[in-house]
Amino acid sequence: MVQKKISQAVIRRLPRYYRYLRDLLDEGTERISSNELSARMKVTASQIRQDLNNFGGFGQQGYGYNVQYLYDEIGKILGLDCHHNIIVVGAGNMGQALANYVNFEKRGFIMTGLFDVNPDLIGKTIRGIPILHVDDLDTFLKEHDVDIAVLTLPKGEAESAAEKLVSLGIHAIWNFAHLDLNLPKDVVVENVHLSDSLMQLSYNIVKNKTNE
Amino acid sequence: MVQKKISQAVIRRLPRYYRYLRDLLDEGTERISSNELSARMKVTASQIRQDLNNFGGFGQQGYGYNVQYLYDEIGKILGLDCHHNIIVVGAGNMGQALANYVNFEKRGFIMTGLFDVNPDLIGKTIRGIPILHVDDLDTFLKEHDVDIAVLTLPKGEAESAAEKLVSLGIHAIWNFAHLDLNLPKDVVVENVHLSDSLMQLSYNIVKNKTNE
Numbered sequence: 001m002v003q004k005k006i007s008q009a010v011i012r013r014l015p016r017y018y019r020y021l022r023d024l025l026d027e028g029t030e031r032i033s034s035n036e037l038s039a040r041m042k043v044t045a046s047q048i049r050q051d052l053n054n055f056g057g058f059g060q061q062g063y064g065y066n067v068q069y070l071y072d073e074i075g076k077i078l079g080l081d082c083h084h085n086i087i088v089v090g091a092g093n094m095g096q097a098l099a100n101y102v103n104f105e106k107r108g109f110i111m112t113g114l115f116d117v118n119p120d121l122i123g124k125t126i127r128g129i130p131i132l133h134v135d136d137l138d139t140f141l142k143e144h145d146v147d148i149a150v151l152t153l154p155k156g157e158a159e160s161a162a163e164k165l166v167s168l169g170i171h172a173i174w175n176f177a178h179l180d181l182n183l184p185k186d187v188v189v190e191n192v193h194l195s196d197s198l199m200q201l202s203y204n205i206v207k208n209k210t211n212e
Numbered sequence: 213m214v215q216k217k218i219s220q221a222v223i224r225r226l227p228r229y230y231r232y233l234r235d236l237l238d239e240g241t242e243r244i245s246s247n248e249l250s251a252r253m254k255v256t257a258s259q260i261r262q263d264l265n266n267f268g269g270f271g272q273q274g275y276g277y278n279v280q281y282l283y284d285e286i287g288k289i290l291g292l293d294c295h296h297n298i299i300v301v302g303a304g305n306m307g308q309a310l311a312n313y314v315n316f317e318k319r320g321f322i323m324t325g326l327f328d329v330n331p332d333l334i335g336k337t338i339r340g341i342p343i344l345h346v347d348d349l350d351t352f353l354k355e356h357d358v359d360i361a362v363l364t365l366p367k368g369e370a371e372s373a374a375e376k377l378v379s380l381g382i383h384a385i386w387n388f389a390h391l392d393l394n395l396p397k398d399v400v401v402e403n404v405h406l407s408d409s410l411m412q413l414s415y416n417i418v419k420n421k422t423n424e
Contacts, residue, residue: 011415015408019390042392078411079418093312097305101406103390109410147417172417174410178231178315180254188420190413192406194313196227198321198386199290201402203223205359205384206291208400 006054006077013051014074016041021071033064083108085145086174089161090152091116091131094176098150099126112144134161141168150174151181218266218289225263226286228253233283245276295320297357298386301373302364303328303343306388310362311338321360325352346373353380362386363393 020041024032034052038045052065055073075081086104088095091114098104099111114131116122121131132140140146149170153161158177165173172188175181181189232253236244246264250257264277267285287293298316300307303326310316311323326343328334333343344352352358361382365373370389377385384400387393393401 012412014415015405015411016392018411019405019408077415077418079414080411084414084417093305093309097309098406100305103407104410107407107411109414148413171420172413174413180228186420188413188416190409190416192404192409193227193231194310194404195315195319196231197402197404198316199227199230199292199319200224201360201384201386201400202291202296202321203226203289204400204402205296206289208383208398 010051010054011077014078017051018071018074018078018080021067021074024067025071029067031064032067037065080108083110084147085110085112086148086150087112087137087140087146088114088150088152089116089134089137089165090150090154090157090176091118091121091126092152095150095152096126098152099129102127109148112146113140115140137164138168141170146170148172148174150176152176155179222263222266223289226290229263230283230286230290230292233279233286236279237283241279243276244279249277292320295322296359297322297324298360298362299324299349299352299358300326300362300364301328301346301349301377302362302366302369302388303330303333303338304364307362307364308338310364310388311341314339324356324358327352349376350380353382358382360384360386362388364388367391 020037034045034048037048041048052070055070055077072081086109088099088111091099095114095116099114104111111127111129114121114126114129115134115137116131117134122133124131149165149172151158151162151165151173155178158175158179159181162173162175162181162183166183166187171186173181173183173190175189175191176194178193178195180191183189232249246257246260249255249260253260264282267282267289284293298321300311300323303311307326307328311326316323323339323341326338326341327346327349328343329346334345336343361377361384363370363374363377363385367390370387370391371393374385374387374393374395378395378399383398385393385395385402387401387403388406390405390407392403395401
């Protein structure tokens, strides 16, 4: 495990490096120079060198980066060298779509259960993953190790559900509800605010038209 | 329309302001001070004053902001004062989930068609929105004004689909595929990289455990 402190700005860029390195591995590329990576990622070679210097151990200048080594090291930093068990709270369209993403599993994120209150959904399964009643959350979390709860509930129900999850021992929430959660500081929250993203797109469309 | 140039950093924060102002309107709040907004949004009052100064017209100090006026002005900046017609290319789980979000429609984003190659899906509808064959894209785009294409295709199919959409006149893409698109500069792309977001969460879980 790399011990050196890495800045938040670098950390935010790591998933993107990880994604490009995976593509290189899939193509059978063993080494890549910062210039070649720069051309692919459309980031300056200088930034790539600065970012990747944080991970060290890449041999001499002129030989480029060892793709597999870099991929593994970044994976460790991102916590992808161990499994994370996930539950989805809110088994509506978005919850089901996320449960259907097999790619998350390839990265070590294992979906173990979905929860809802809708009687039409309870008892069904998604890729073999059961949809249970939210009243069973308590028992389920006592019997299963769960690292991450995905919150795919309407805005009005999300805050109380998040508080309940935290009271049952959940420390990490992937929040798709359209609000900011107020939770204790030791709970990690990552937001996916789709409406915010769509508004950003809309802004850029207007700006683009104005510049024409 | 506000003419003053607004920095990208402020622009990125606007959807969040817009969301909080909508909540205030729904609660019947007509005016709010930067201090009250600061407490709700967990941003310093000084940053709020700086950000919102870009929009002017809020009366005297001590009276707070006119919520409706601010909401409307930010809406205009974000291009939410006009409708945007949307199509979804890739009518799998994620595409269907997005087509089911009625909240997008409330913000003026109107879903007009979904496209896929899967014969089991073609001919069906989602909330009355038809799922058509991708071969019909050409005709559909000739007959309908479409502002935004949502790309919810597997990685391997996304790049060529995006190029096709652009060749058919699409200038804005909301990209859910797990890759960065290489498109002409006049095409606006907003990415939702869910795996990147999940990796960020995973990183913060590991960091949180290390700090305990």
